[in-house]
Amino acid sequence: MRKSIWLFALLAAVGAVPGAKAQQPPVQTVGVELRGDTMVYRTVNVPHRRHGALRGRAWAGYSHTPWSPEQRLFALSKLWMEVRRNFAYMDRFGVERWDSLYRSMIVPVQQARNDVEFYRQLEGLCARLQNEQTFIRHSRDFPQSAVRFEDGWLLRLMDVGGHVVVSEVSRDKAQLMPPGSEILAVDGRPVEAWLGEVMTRVSASTDRVRRRLAVEQMLLDMVGSPHEVTFRRPDGSQACVRLVNARPEAGERIACTALPGHGWDELHEDFRVTWYPGDVACLKIGSFRPGRVFRAFHDAFPGVKNRARALIIDLRWNERGSSRMAAEFLSHLTRDTLLRGAVWRTRIYDAALASWGSDATPADTVGNARVKLAYEYYNDAAFSEPERSAYRFPRSREVLEVPTVILVNDATGSAAECFLALAASQPHMSTVGTPTSGCAGTVALYELLPGLQCGICTQEVRFSDGKEFVGLGIAPDVTVEDTLDDIRAGRDAALEKALELLGVE
Incomplete structure (x- = not known):
């Protein structure tokens, strides 16, 4: 030592x-x-x-000291403890089930061959909770990559109607593997079998999101790992390429070719205004984080207010931000001064009351509120009183209230779902697309080991009428699914439907 x-x-x-x-x-x-x-x-x-x-030269071979079996067991135990105490949906998952999973992991985590295998074991454990906001993440220097490969390859994948499709590829490789190509197999295994294994490690609230994230991470592996990828081009011809995982150089930018509207930068753009016939403005809002997105909206709003006769709010791929900022955006799109949003509650605990409830039975709780509460504390089933999110705004603010269609997909989550909960009471607003991610709630971060953290969803969130959407997603008023032919042709079917609903031919 x-x-x-x-x-x-x-x-x-x-x-x-x-x-x-x-x-x-x-x-x-x-x-x-x-x-x-x-x-x-x-x-x-x-x-x-x-x-x-x-x-x-002294730093050439530097690496983090591998986690020992004892440290792995400590991390597993802390994860088990924090989830058991804080996870908002433990009453549905089941304490006994969680305890059983913990016991089943004690030996495997200590026998893991390396840190990466151990990390994936914890990923798999978190994935069992089926909540996108309960996860494992690391800040260690694991030499891995998911989209960058040797010989100048950059490759991004997307799920389209059950097909794994190339959405973006290095420009100098686009002739070999054009955007729109479909992945058929990896290392000789059918793509569905490969995906099935990846999905066991993905924390997601719905099966749809789990598959999307698994597709995006499908080729994630250690640097130097080779994979034989079989694919079919849009013209029907098939080929196979050898991809070897690599890490990008510092500051490296690779020119890429993408399916129309599906380049990484375009999908994750902070803010954009696009005009369509009939003075219909489409506002792409990439997140509800405070700062530059709201400033861009604030700067663009006077021009939109003076011209727009109808609005499209594109919340696809909006997965970050605060519910307060979501309400702030919405306040400029309705004359209502009071916006009522989601209802939430969180788990609570009182050790003294728990001790008083240790001998109680379900029958003892009937007609006795104090015993009932003590029983709930002892059995990890006590919750705070539900609180309703409500936001007030001055009448003097600038407002544009016109027919509005909101575009959503399975990457619409967190604060964006709170936006939808607020918008549900607005008669001039409707939604088009596919069900949202179903992952709203506040995340608490805990350190398990230096360089290893877990995030735990600590809020149970519902619509104001008590209807659930976490774990289900919010269904749009009009469902529009992308097809492979639409994607390849550059058609945005959801946007076209929105324009149709607003009377734009």
Whole structure:
């Protein structure tokens, strides 16, 4: 143990050479040990990369110290504990079921061959909870990639009606594998069999979202891992390419060709205004985060207000932000000064009351509110009183209230679903697309080990009338599914339907 401590001290000293002012070293954890009943973290300064490589020969072989079996068991146990205590939907999942899963993982996590296998085991455990906002993530330097491959390949995939389709590819590879090509097999296994394995590790609230995320991560693997990918081009011809996972160089930008409207940057654009005949404005809103998105909306709004006779609000791929900001956006699209949104509650606990409920039976709770509450505390079933989200706005604000169609898909989630909950009471608004992600709620982050975190959904959220949508998604008023032919032809079927509903020919 002392030997390794001296080694890291030496490395830190070698890294602190003169003339390295631009290389301010960040502190990173390289080891954890248990002293008695206390977990001790040790750190070492590691220089930033310069031109894609670590500075100095002494850093060439640097890597994080692998997590020991004891550390893995500690992380698993902490994950089990925090989920058991905080997960908003534990009453539905079942405490006994969660305890059983924990016990089944004790031996496998200690026998994992490496950190990546251990990480995937925890991913699989979280995936069993079927909640997109309950997950595992890491900040360690795992050399993995999902879209970048050797020989200049960049490849993004999407799910279209049960087909795994190339949505974006490096421009110099587009002739070999054009956008719109369909993936048929990976390493000789049919794509559905391959996807089935990936989906077991994906945290998602609905099967639709689970499949979409699995498609996006389908080729995620360690750098240097080769895969034989069989595909069919739009013209019907088939081919096979060998893709070897690689990491992008620092600041690297690869020119790509994408299906119309489905390039990564375009799909995840913060804000955009597009005009259609009849003075119909389409507002693409990429997130409900405070800051630049709202500033862009605020700057564009006077022009939209003066001209637009109808609106399309495109919330597809809007997965981030706050419900307060969602309400702020909506307040400019309705004359209502009071917006009532989702109802939420969270789990609560009182140790003293739990002890009083330890001997209670279900029969004892009948007609006795205090015993009932004590019983719920003891059995991890107590919740706070439901709270309704309500937002008030001044009458003096700028408002544009016109016929409005909201575009949604299975990547419409979190604050965007809160926006829809608020908009449900607006008679001039309707929705078009596919069911949303069903993943609203507040996330609490907990450190399991240095470089390893879990996120846990701590709010149970419903519509104001008590109707559930988490785990189900919000169904649109008009369902429009993309087809492979539409995608290849560059047609946006949901947008076309929205324009049709607004009277645009």
